[in-house]
Amino acid sequence: MNYRADVAIIGAGVVGLGVAAQAADKGWEVYLLEKNETFGRETSSRHSGVIHSGIYYPEGSMKAKMCVAGNSLLYKICEGYGIGNRRLGKLIVATSDEETEELQTLLERGRRNGVGDLSLLSRREMKELEPNVQGVAALLSPSTGIIDSHALMKYFLARAKEGGVQIVYQTEVVGIEKMAEEYQVTVKAGTGEFSFMARTVINCAGLHSDRVAELAGIDIAKVGYRLHYCKGEYFSLSSDKSRLVKRLIYPVPPPKIAGVGIHVTSDLEGRIRLGPSIQYVDSLDYAVDYQHQQLFYDSVRRLLPSIEYDDLAPEMAGIRPKLQEPGGDIRDFVIRDERDRDLPGLINLVGIESPGLTASPAIAEYVVSLIQEHLAE
Numbered sequence: 001m002n003y004r005a006d007v008a009i010i011g012a013g014v015v016g017l018g019v020a021a022q023a024a025d026k027g028w029e030v031y032l033l034e035k036n037e038t039f040g041r042e043t044s045s046r047h048s049g050v051i052h053s054g055i056y057y058p059e060g061s062m063k064a065k066m067c068v069a070g071n072s073l074l075y076k077i078c079e080g081y082g083i084g085n086r087r088l089g090k091l092i093v094a095t096s097d098e099e100t101e102e103l104q105t106l107l108e109r110g111r112r113n114g115v116g117d118l119s120l121l122s123r124r125e126m127k128e129l130e131p132n133v134q135g136v137a138a139l140l141s142p143s144t145g146i147i148d149s150h151a152l153m154k155y156f157l158a159r160a161k162e163g164g165v166q167i168v169y170q171t172e173v174v175g176i177e178k179m180a181e182e183y184q185v186t187v188k189a190g191t192g193e194f195s196f197m198a199r200t201v202i203n204c205a206g207l208h209s210d211r212v213a214e215l216a217g218i219d220i221a222k223v224g225y226r227l228h229y230c231k232g233e234y235f236s237l238s239s240d241k242s243r244l245v246k247r248l249i250y251p252v253p254p255p256k257i258a259g260v261g262i263h264v265t266s267d268l269e270g271r272i273r274l275g276p277s278i279q280y281v282d283s284l285d286y287a288v289d290y291q292h293q294q295l296f297y298d299s300v301r302r303l304l305p306s307i308e309y310d311d312l313a314p315e316m317a318g319i320r321p322k323l324q325e326p327g328g329d330i331r332d333f334v335i336r337d338e339r340d341r342d343l344p345g346l347i348n349l350v351g352i353e354s355p356g357l358t359a360s361p362a363i364a365e366y367v368v369s370l371i372q373e374h375l376a377e
Ligand SMILES: Cc1cc2nc3c(=O)[nH]c(=O)nc-3n(C[C@H](O)[C@H](O)[C@H](O)COP(=O)(O)OP(=O)(O)OC[C@H]3O[C@@H](n4cnc5c(N)ncnc54)[C@H](O)[C@@H]3O)c2cc1C
Pocket: 010, 011, 012, 013, 014, 015, 016, 017, 033, 034, 035, 036, 039, 040, 041, 042, 043, 044, 045, 046, 047, 048, 049, 050, 051, 052, 171, 172, 173, 174, 204, 205, 206, 207, 208, 209, 212, 231, 232, 233, 276, 317, 318, 319, 320, 321, 352, 353, 354, 355, 356, 357, 358, 359
């Protein structure tokens, strides 16, 4: 490593890797710094693996724009580079008249967000597609799918390496200090600490991104960057039930809920998984509480009545880096150059929860445009 970078990216999750891949062919000296022993050890390996279409998010929000753009970019990347994926389609299923009205709202919002292929299905039409699903109506999203997210990260990593990005594991960023034109970035590696200079610093630190922003002197309480951990557990469904559904099956999310509701997804091997639940927590503990099995069973049997309690088994959990407080309003992704806080070239990405995996290639393009703007000044 020489000790002067154009771009220092903090965090090798799917977002940091995406940015590194996109920045790799620009002729910049780029470092990607990761505190763990390898890439993708945190949220980017603990999710539903769904390529979302962009239905849920408020019109004009970063989440909506980045999700819709990311959806088509991801399918192109998958096709071009042989990354495992399946465009399964998804049904959001209403179980009451009230929920049917909500489907109409979701349809209109989705269309305004640019999701052009949505359609409302009657009970009969829904049953033709998914005979085992119970409900009174459904919204069909054909462009929702699933992806091998590990293969996506490996693809981003390979592109970054080919383009000369220096990837440094077991290296934690512990200081960011604004100097005249650049930032002094201090890292802890092994038992030692050392510093280097970077013209731009990109904070892709996921669950720790609020603290990384704080390192640069940002008052995270004042600017609203404090993250709340929100755990999502998953239960798997026994293999003899794996043919119950062909598509991803979601409930209608209640208003202000911090997620999209416990849903039914499958992985590329066809195994069915239920989740994620929603529970605000204080620490990064990924254990699944088997006592939550009843909650999962009750949520899912509304949509799939032939499931039995003993078909479920605890599987894994992920933790969302949420800006939304418990019971608070939905918050958008923060992706911004902090020039108006006298920190030009510090680009913070905070609150990159779902649909962050889907959005990752679009976020990467946007972040690289911000880097380009800064370096051109
Ligand atoms: C339960 C759950 C379900 C989800 N389902 C979906 C889904 O179906 N579809 C979808 O699109 N999205 C989904 N998401 C969201 C998606 O998983 C995330 O948005 C995405 O993985 C975030 O990636 P990231 O790179 O920002 O963060 P991470 O993967 O957390 O990466 C951040 C990295 O930064 C490193 N780091 C942190 N601090 C430092 C430091 N000081 N120095 C060096 N390195 C540091 C960490 O070690 C980590 O490797 C889900 C999320 C959860 C929790």
